[in-house]
Amino acid sequence: MLKLYNTATKSLETFSPKDPKNVKIYTCGPTVYSSPHLGNFSAYIYWDLLLRVLKANGFSLRRVLNLTDVGHLTSDEDSGEDKLEKGAKREGKTVWEIADYYISSFKSDFKKLNLLEPAVWARATDYIEESKSLVEKLNKNGFLYETSDGLYFDTSKFPTYADFARLDLKNQKAGARVDFSSEKRNSSDFAVWKFIKPGETHAMRWDFLGRPGYPGWHLECSAIIHKELGEPIDIHAGGIDHIPVHHTNEIAQTSGAFSKKLAHFWLHCNFLKINGEKISKSLGNIITLKDLEEKGFSPFDFKLWLFQGHYRSERNFTISDLESAKVRRKNWINKLVLLYQLPESELPAPLEGFQDSVLSLLNNDLNSSSAFALIDEKSPLLSLDDWKFLDSLFALDLFVKDRTPALLLKIRQRNTAREKKNFATADKIRDELLSEGVSLLDSSDKTFWQLA
Numbered sequence: 001m002l003k004l005y006n007t008a009t010k011s012l013e014t015f016s017p018k019d020p021k022n023v024k025i026y027t028c029g030p031t032v033y034s035s036p037h038l039g040n041f042s043a044y045i046y047w048d049l050l051l052r053v054l055k056a057n058g059f060s061l062r063r064v065l066n067l068t069d070v071g072h073l074t075s076d077e078d079s080g081e082d083k084l085e086k087g088a089k090r091e092g093k094t095v096w097e098i099a100d101y102y103i104s105s106f107k108s109d110f111k112k113l114n115l116l117e118p119a120v121w122a123r124a125t126d127y128i129e130e131s132k133s134l135v136e137k138l139n140k141n142g143f144l145y146e147t148s149d150g151l152y153f154d155t156s157k158f159p160t161y162a163d164f165a166r167l168d169l170k171n172q173k174a175g176a177r178v179d180f181s182s183e184k185r186n187s188s189d190f191a192v193w194k195f196i197k198p199g200e201t202h203a204m205r206w207d208f209l210g211r212p213g214y215p216g217w218h219l220e221c222s223a224i225i226h227k228e229l230g231e232p233i234d235i236h237a238g239g240i241d242h243i244p245v246h247h248t249n250e251i252a253q254t255s256g257a258f259s260k261k262l263a264h265f266w267l268h269c270n271f272l273k274i275n276g277e278k279i280s281k282s283l284g285n286i287i288t289l290k291d292l293e294e295k296g297f298s299p300f301d302f303k304l305w306l307f308q309g310h311y312r313s314e315r316n317f318t319i320s321d322l323e324s325a326k327v328r329r330k331n332w333i334n335k336l337v338l339l340y341q342l343p344e345s346e347l348p349a350p351l352e353g354f355q356d357s358v359l360s361l362l363n364n365d366l367n368s369s370s371a372f373a374l375i376d377e378k379s380p381l382l383s384l385d386d387w388k389f390l391d392s393l394f395a396l397d398l399f400v401k402d403r404t405p406a407l408l409l410k411i412r413q414r415n416t417a418r419e420k421k422n423f424a425t426a427d428k429i430r431d432e433l434l435s436e437g438v439s440l441l442d443s444s445d446k447t448f449w450q451l452a
């Protein structure tokens, strides 16, 4: 039985979707204007574990992930520059080129981490018609008002607006939100559609209500969910920073337009810090997957490091902790590598109860760190089937089997050289292998290889 912590009710709840053969999941995706850093990727990695655990429990999934290529301003509220326009200026490209480039780079990082691809990669600009019709519905239902820069959602007309995030709107009115436009009726009101004023250079623009404009950032998620999944969905996931503004606004929009609940379960992952500090450009502590690879780490080392903690806990990333994660992953691979080299008659059978125990630990709100402790303890006894099961859950690229034939050939060449007392050649082969990251263990009658 899978239990997940539901932010909406602040409690651990049994996950029992209405249709186990069509579990509807939406995960908020990136704004595609720069390279994602480790903090951005941590969410997609945690949600990948969620998807795999759901599958292991026998559910069939339909997951949609959005790609924000318009409307997200540098502030999560409705002020500042459009992030895509900012990226275009920085790189001397068009906004469309920026979006295309960062979408394809995001997708290739996704592959690199072996994350399950969504059923739909939903690019916000492909849902403009749906977004407009959502605005029209909200307008018709009396939730919107017009200011000089756009159409705003009047949050005072949605009495439960503050409930999801337990917002203290009274204090917000006192000025907690910094960019309180004087035309806004309530500080928590937000733009669903922004107008482009004459002379403004916003490149992405669509005619709507007789003038050019573009959708507000929060709108796309409600529009995409309505089109691709249909409310209510089973799970909506994102970062905890989405709770007070973005997800609260999504709920208000969907409810205001369709009078429907948006999602049954809301899952939120916590922040990632780097050396105890918040990740920010100004601190210069942004690390990308590419940076880790240049330092000799595999993206899977980072993934394993992340699963050593819990998605709801704040995590502190350090290179030395990543080193330990790398060693742990190598030790697991070496257990598997030894199995490849055993004759079939000596291969162990699946360890009784092991796979069920791992799944039941994960079924407790994705408790991967406890599952990892069990793997360490049982690793010498695990079978190929057990490792395959683990790989289906964590996708840590533990199977490096393709290296085996070439390595076995080299080991044979070395052993022949040793038999002929040609130790110089034998040592040369051994050193070559070591430089490729492979060490050899000689037993009385056989030589085994493993990762050095």
Ligand SMILES: [Zn+2]
Binding pocket: 028, 029, 221, 246, 250
């Ligand atoms: Zn969203």
